[in-house]
Amino acid sequence: MAKTKAVHCNSRRCCAKNLQEPCNLNTGMRHWHRHTLALLALLLLLGGCSSLPTDFDKPVSHALADTSQSRLSQSLQPLLALNPDRSGFRTLRAGEAAFVARLRLIQAAEQSLDLQYYIWHDDLTGRTLFNQLLAAADRGVRVRILLDDLDTAGKDQVLRTIDAHPRVEIRVYNPFANRDNRLGDFAGDTRRINRRMHNKTMTADNIVTIFGGRNIGDEYFAAARDVGFGDMDALAVGPIAEEVSTQFDLYWNSQWAYPIAAFDWGKPISPAEFAAFRAHSDEFLEEAKMSEYAEVIRQFDMDALASIDQIDWTWSEWLLVYDQPSKVQAKKVDAETHLAPKLKMGMDRTQRDLIIVSPYFVPGDDITDYLLSLVDRGVRVRILTNSLQANDVSLVHAGYMRYRRALITGGVELYEYKADANPVVRQQRKDQRDRNRIGRSKASLHAKFFGFDETYLFIGSFNLDGRSVALNSELGAYYASPAEARELSEFFDEAAYDVAYRVLLNGDGKLEWVTVREGTELRLNREPDTTWWKRFSTGILRFIVPESQL
Structure with missing residues (x-):
């Protein structure tokens, strides 16, 4: 697979057979599923929506062009010289390792940190990373944070305070105009508000980046007791980091990214308020260092970023694809500017084996037919998604279950993740499997990745559903990793029953779920x-x- 420059993407309607034409895939808003249409209509009648600010400073900024003097960059130059026109990749499978990687990346940065996330929780891991970002800013690192505005409700004061640091700037993507009545905004401006930035990236010194499926929050980093998400990220070094930075700049400088300071807050954050916040944050960090989770992550001693050149990288050409920020108002999918058609290109080229891991999987009739056509031409198609109990959005499962029978009848191998599974899919290295971990009461699949012909991987934020195709902006990358792609394929044959149910049709043509517990089928x-x-x-x-409402 030849390296090519990043492909930008935007879309409105969901995809059909070629992931370009309209169809009836899941295009709802998952995180609003508990609110009824009647309530939204009532809020619309009562309130209406405010206007977004128009008079504010928004300086254009870009990724730093020359970070060659940073220690991260200098330590990688010999490896990059040995691998011209390639980037290095390391999958981050265990949640603890994914958190450690982010923490160490922030601590190692010397010039710039750019972070782009859909969700950033105000919890142990979220607060810890905010604290360390402020510490990086104290060292002189320029910190830019771009957050989707859907998850910032109730967090404006915290974000404003962090933004008050002279080396930190926070912007929100596609914001709610009314900061105190978001449901009213959703009811009055539904079409715009229903479109979100789902990209997840963190880039240090324009040379190292993390991208994939994880948001920032305890459940993504194996720190929560109520639920643990099985997820997947990639840590990457080299030229791909510059492309991720280009994507970040596109969003950061777009008309849909608003500085958090642009809204009418009445008065600015005072020095005393900022000092109090920093003191409280530092106190929290000291408490966090004494937590059970802190002891757990000390066991996950993945290669320190201080010796990043010693990491066991997979060197490969790559293809980075992402949606344009203008997806907020796009009316059609275009193969030159959208992620979804580029993903289909990978499927089209598959000759033997296609693996789809998607926690939210609502294929619709057309994608179902497309997957069956792959089976007809000899491709083995295997899909892992959430079971009903593991799915955190039952409405999505209601959409997905319509297509199970057709997929199975057509030869697709379908698996559903167990709610009591290990929250990672064969994701811990053998030397990590006996380590202590935070116990959790429920597991849920959140990883979004694809395997092609036991050779290529695609890791990103993209779910195979209409929301990822048509409404949310997404990002992901193809690269060659034959060893990991083969391991993924072998997992389905050797260990899938440990973490999932195989969905089959019995002799009466009815669905049945097959698994193995304690060695018994x-x-x-x-x-x-x-x-x-x-x-x-x-x-x-x-x-x-x-x-269309899921």
Whole structure:
């Protein structure tokens, strides 16, 4: 796969067979699924929406062109010289390792840090990373933070305070105009607000980057007790980091990115307020160092970024693809500017083996037919998505379950992640499997990646559903990693039953879920691990909820 420059993407409607034409995939807003249309209509009548600010300073800035003097850059130059026109990749599978990588990347940066996220929780890991970003800014590092505005409710004061640091700037993408009545905004400006920035990237000194499926929050880094997300990121070095920076600049300087300081806050953050916040943040960090999670991550001693040249990199050509920020108002998918058609190109070229890992999987009729056509021409197609109990959005499962029978009948191998599974999919290295970890009551799949012919991987933020195609902006990259791609393929044959149910049709043509527990095969004739009410309510939604509203 030849390296090519990044491809920008934008779209409005969902994809059909070529991931370019309109169809009826899942185009709803997952994180608003608990709010009824009646409530939104009432809020619209009561409030309406405010106007976005128009008179504010928004200086244009770009990734630093010359970071060659940073220690990160200098330590990598010999490796880059040995691998011209390639970038180095290292998958971050275990949540603890993914957190350590981010923490060490922030601590190692000397010139710039650019961070772009859909969700940033105010919890142990989120607060710790904010604290370390401020410490980096104290060292003189320029810090730019771009957050999707959907998850910032109730966090404006914290963001404003962090933004008050002279070396930190925070912008929000596609913001809510009314900071105190977001549901009213959603009701009054639904089409715009329904489109979100789902990209997740962190880049240090324009030479090292992390991209993939993880947001910032305890459940993504194996620090939460209530739920653990099985997820996937890639740590990458070399020219791909510059392309991620180019993508970041495109979003950062776009008309849809608003400085957090642009809104009418009444008065600025005072020096006393900033000092109090810093003191509280430092106190929190000291407490965090004594936490159980701190002890856990000390065991995950992945190669320190101080010796980044010693990491076991996979060197490869690559293809970075992403949606344009103008997806907020795009009306059609274009193969030159959208991520989805580029992903389909990889599927089209698949000769033997296609693996899809997508926690939110709602293919619609056209993508279902497309996957079956791959099977017809001899491609083995295997899919891993969430079971009903593992899925954190039951409405999405209601959309997905409509297509199970057709996929299975057509020869697709379908697996559903267990709610009591290890929250990573064969993601810990053998020398890490016996380490202590935070226990959690529920597991959920959140990783989004694809495997092609046991040779290439595609890792990113893209789910195979209409929201990723049509509404949310996304980012991901192809690269060659035969060893990991083969391991992924072998996992389905050797260990999938440990973490998932294989969904099959029995002799009567009814769905059954097959797994192995304590060495014994178990066959179930209903959605595993669920209550009667959950099965009934989700089954009803299957017939009455239009996919365009999921």
